[in-house]
Amino acid sequence: MIKVENVSGGYHQKKVIDNVSFEVKKGEIFGILGPNGSGKTTVLKMLSGQFPVSKGSICINGRSIQDYKIKDLAKKVAVLPQINEISFSYTVKETVKLGRYAYQKGIFPSWKIEDENAVQNAIQLTNISHLADCPLDLLSGGEKQRVFLARALAQEPEILLLDEPTNHLDIQHQISLFDSLNHWVKEKQLTVVAIFHDLNMASLYCSRLLLLNEGKVISLDEPQNVLQEEQLYNVYHTKLIKRQHPNVPTPLITLSPSKGVERDDIFSMLKTKQSRETIIVESSKPLKTLSSAVINSGFSWSKFFTNRHVDMNYNIDDPESELKDYLTTIGIDPTYTVAMMTAARLEDAVFKIIELAQFSLYVVVTAGVSNAVDVSKAYLRTDFVYTPGTINTWIFIDGNLPDSAFVQAMMTATEAKVRAIHENNILDPETKTMATGTSTDSLLIASTQTGYFLEYAGTITPLGRAIGQAVFSATNEAIQKYLRRMGSLS
Numbered sequence: 001m002i003k004v005e006n007v008s009g010g011y012h013q014k015k016v017i018d019n020v021s022f023e024v025k026k027g028e029i030f031g032i033l034g035p036n037g038s039g040k041t042t043v044l045k046m047l048s049g050q051f052p053v054s055k056g057s058i059c060i061n062g063r064s065i066q067d068y069k070i071k072d073l074a075k076k077v078a079v080l081p082q083i084n085e086i087s088f089s090y091t092v093k094e095t096v097k098l099g100r101y102a103y104q105k106g107i108f109p110s111w112k113i114e115d116e117n118a119v120q121n122a123i124q125l126t127n128i129s130h131l132a133d134c135p136l137d138l139l140s141g142g143e144k145q146r147v148f149l150a151r152a153l154a155q156e157p158e159i160l161l162l163d164e165p166t167n168h169l170d171i172q173h174q175i176s177l178f179d180s181l182n183h184w185v186k187e188k189q190l191t192v193v194a195i196f197h198d199l200n201m202a203s204l205y206c207s208r209l210l211l212l213n214e215g216k217v218i219s220l221d222e223p224q225n226v227l228q229e230e231q232l233y234n235v236y237h238t239k240l241i242k243r244q245h246p247n248v249p250t251p252l253i254t255l256s257p258s259k260g261v262e263r264d265d266i267f268s269m270l271k272t273k274q275s276r277e278t279i280i281v282e283s284s285k286p287l288k289t290l291s292s293a294v295i296n297s298g299f300s301w302s303k304f305f306t307n308r309h310v311d312m313n314y315n316i317d318d319p320e321s322e323l324k325d326y327l328t329t330i331g332i333d334p335t336y337t338v339a340m341m342t343a344a345r346l347e348d349a350v351f352k353i354i355e356l357a358q359f360s361l362y363v364v365v366t367a368g369v370s371n372a373v374d375v376s377k378a379y380l381r382t383d384f385v386y387t388p389g390t391i392n393t394w395i396f397i398d399g400n401l402p403d404s405a406f407v408q409a410m411m412t413a414t415e416a417k418v419r420a421i422h423e424n425n426i427l428d429p430e431t432k433t434m435a436t437g438t439s440t441d442s443l444l445i446a447s448t449q450t451g452y453f454l455e456y457a458g459t460i461t462p463l464g465r466a467i468g469q470a471v472f473s474a475t476n477e478a479i480q481k482y483l484r485r486m487g488s489l490s
């Protein structure tokens with residue numbers, strides 16, 4: 001549909017676009033990204049024929065844009081410019097009607113029913129009917145943006161060129177604009193080329209992206225490949241972190257403050273309180289966590305970590321609500337709390353510290369193994385009752401871990417726990433085979449995300465070795481305390 005081949009151009013003697021090539025398919029939403037002054041608007045102006053190319057060619061439907069008459073090109077291509085460029089005193093409806101200019105013939109323009117329908121449709125689609133008679137100058141930035149979008153749509157173009165279309169829109173209107181564009185793209189085979197500063201909007205709605213810097217193509221690909229941390233750093237000179245959207249297969253880019261990330265002293269940050277009812281670790285700063293806890297499982301940022309003792313017969317329909325209520329009664333805000341439960345005696349908790357040159361670990365383990373299970377034989381069981389037997393393991397780290405290291409830390413800690421269970425010959429009481437855990441074990445990895453970058457936490461990495469050592473010895477001791485209390489160890 002659009003073919004840009006080896007295009008260069010600029011203002012006066014200054015080359016602003018340098019040998020740019022890309023194609024946009026019919027029915028595609030194509031995004032152009034790049035820092036201020038990288039040439040995005042100039043490329044868009046070249047596509048609409050407003051700005052000449054000095055080298056290379058631009059074709060629409062196989063025909064060079066230079067060969068189109070102005071009105072014919074205007075029927076194919078509509079432009080939504082940056083709205084701060086525009087100021088005039090028409091009403092909203094008059095402004096939208098300007099979109100039909102290309103369809104007017106002769107010196108005395110005739111307004112036909114098709115023109116009126118196109119204007120009404122555009123006004124409805126952009127949700128500005130209530131503003132139809134308002135003077136444009138009295139509208140807010142976002143309202144004006146929708147009016148100019150309506151004007152572009154009234155043109156009934158095949159190609160819509162949008163220069164920062166979400167610039168003045170609130171979140172609701174940003175999403176509703178691109179949801180509508182998505183719909184028109186599918187329904188009417190509209191082709192959209194849009195400039196974005198918001199990388200996440202581009203990632204969510206564009207099938208492909210063009211990343212420009214200093215007028216050159218840096219990357220041209222699907223969002224997953226264009227939105228790479230290193231590539232973005234080279235272009236924007238800003239640290240950006242790539243994550244995956246929780247329920248759409250696109251990347252999410254998060255900003256990170258540029259201030260330093262000096263290593264925190266985890267031992268002065270954490271305060272531990274232990275009673276028969278609860279163990280509470282309170283951190284003076286939020287820690288990034290990955291856990292399988294009852295409250296705030298998955299990833300969270302939390303300041304409180306609680307392990308509450310409950311009776312062996314604890315059996316409640318909604319343990320999460322009950323535990324939240326409990327936390328509130330003891331003055332802890334559940335929003336910032338990773339909370340677990342156990343029937344194990346909290347007096348038998350084991351605390352371990354490992355201090356190394358690059359990072360330190362603080363590990364807390366409580367263990368009760370009456371619910372021991374051999375995972376390889378668990379399919380033979382018929383009981384599915386939730387009983388809080390449980391080995392609960394907490395690992396606090398003063399390092400900076402990527403998500404992958406959190407996952408590896410969980411694997412390493414689990415292996416260390418299993419090894420401690422085997423060390424104590426704990427059997428699954430049903431199958432009489434060696435247990436691998438209990439039916440309700442929980443695990444927490446909590447990290448300051450400051451200090452050294454700890455890229456890996458597998459078993460033979462420095463972090464993995466420390467986790468293996470601390471979790472094994474803490475779990476081993478906690479199991480032995482439990483066995484002693486139960487009278488099966490002297």
Ligand SMILES: Nc1ncnc2c1ncn2[C@@H]1O[C@H](COP(=O)(O)OP(=O)(O)OP(=O)(O)O)[C@@H](O)[C@H]1O
Pocket residue numbers: 011016034035036037038039040041042043
């Ligand atoms: N009319 C003009 N005359 C001279 N130079 C211009 C003109 N318009 C733009 N430029 C220059 O061309 C370069 C590219 O500008 P362009 O507007 O295409 O960048 P952009 O990527 O759209 O930037 P932004 O993100 O700030 O909107 C800039 O260095 C700019 O100063």
